[in-house]
Amino acid sequence: MMRVLGLVSFLAFLYLLLPVLVVVGSALGETSYLAFPPHGLTLRWFAVALADPRYAHAFLTSLVVAAASTLAALLLGLPAAYALARFDFPGRRFVETALMMPLILPALVLSIALTLLFSRSGFTAGTARLVVAHLVICTPYVVRVALPVLQRLDVALEEAAQNLGASPLAGFLLVTLPAIRPGAIAAATLAFIVSFDDIDLAIFLADPRAPTLPVVIYSAIQLGIDPGVAAISALLVLLAGAGMATYQILLWRRQAA
């Protein structure tokens, strides 16, 4: 039975990874229309994409938005996760469930709702709008990842620090935070990816003069695909691949240590 399962699993992996490989493959073709498998091999389209200031600007905007949202989501999410892990108070289960709602309810609906709110309140232009919107979907991920890590952490560590004279805040910063660092890194990684990859919120809330990379790619695909779009998409796939490989290597290192 394991052999049949192995075969089905192999097909499932092929299904999961083929479309991603196609993105990289089709960017390597020599033809100015897209083909997979590619005809001939060239890196020309990567040069074209990298020389295009639209993509460079959009990439920078995406980086700034994702970095700002991630930082703010950590600042809001880690204390919340700490409160949920350490204290028992009436309504704790409700708060925990409520915090997960932005993860399962449609981001597109939130996008419409925020667009209506922002346009009515006159908060119309600029990238800050998108950062604020991304904060709503990134913070729950931080809580979700950090909460189990904090729950597993022994409370005695912090008590020891306080017995040695540290204030609660110093105890948190010097003892708790280093101890949950892997969890905090995982939370930050997830928040960054969620913001960097988002299209549902960005399509309505990004500054039209400074769109994020997914918005630029979305519009480019609708206008008709050219190898420049393929190249920039391929670069994103390679970047994500490098990120995932780094993550796995760090995990192995930790296990070895």
Added chain:
Amino acid sequence: MDGKVEPRDRPLIQRRGAPVLLLAPVGALLLLLFVLPQAGMLAASLDAPRWSFAHYAHFLGDAHYLGVLGRSLLLGVLVVAVTLLLGLPLAYWLARLQSRWAPALLLLATFPLWISAVVRSFGWVVLLARSGLVSTALRDAGLVGRSFQLLYSMTGVVLALAQVLLPFMLLSLYGVIRAISPELERAAQNLGAGPLRAALLTTLPLAARGILSASLLVFALSVSAFATPSLVGGARVQLMSTTIYEQMTELADWPFAAAVAFILLAVVGFIAILYTRLGSGADGVARR
């Protein structure tokens, strides 16, 4: 609940107000930027302050829009079916794999989640187009006609969306199956059951709750998905999300867009309530 450690009864920070203080920023964020805007959207869909159900009546009285709602629900069912069909064997195989590579393989399976929906859909557009690999293969096999393509079809949207959501199904089911001891299957096999029968009679019933929970999650995410249906389905596959987008941008009918958005929110909200009631499913296993 589950295997989580219960919060200690000796609070570190002795002040009573500490949790309130720590949770206040997140609470304010969700209230101001999650609850308030969606409440505002509901008001806009009801033509506040005049208040009327006209937009809802328009939606519910029009066969075209009811078809759109039905198609979105059908999409959810089909995507759940595909992800279950592939995800259940894959999760079982990975959970029972005696290899140090199993965690790395699990991470590799989540690769689609690391990439923007826009980029992933782009890969599907290339694959499903008339000259693409999948459509060409089907034509060469003589299974379909010459003008056949999967791009801009419901089948194409299901294929592309199920790939994106398969990792969610896999991660949920992996946790559920890992929580079930393989000893049960071994016992069943000792009593004369074959390996498949043993798995179906012991592990599957124990995993049922987790399977239902994972299916609800994938259903909710399928019904809400926007980028993939929009790029792979185009104007030919009208769904709730693409209708909302069209009403907002091309027709600029914001109150009607708000009404459609609220109907979608109500559908997904209902699923979300069932999902939270059910728990992740792994808890259910641990309790037995």
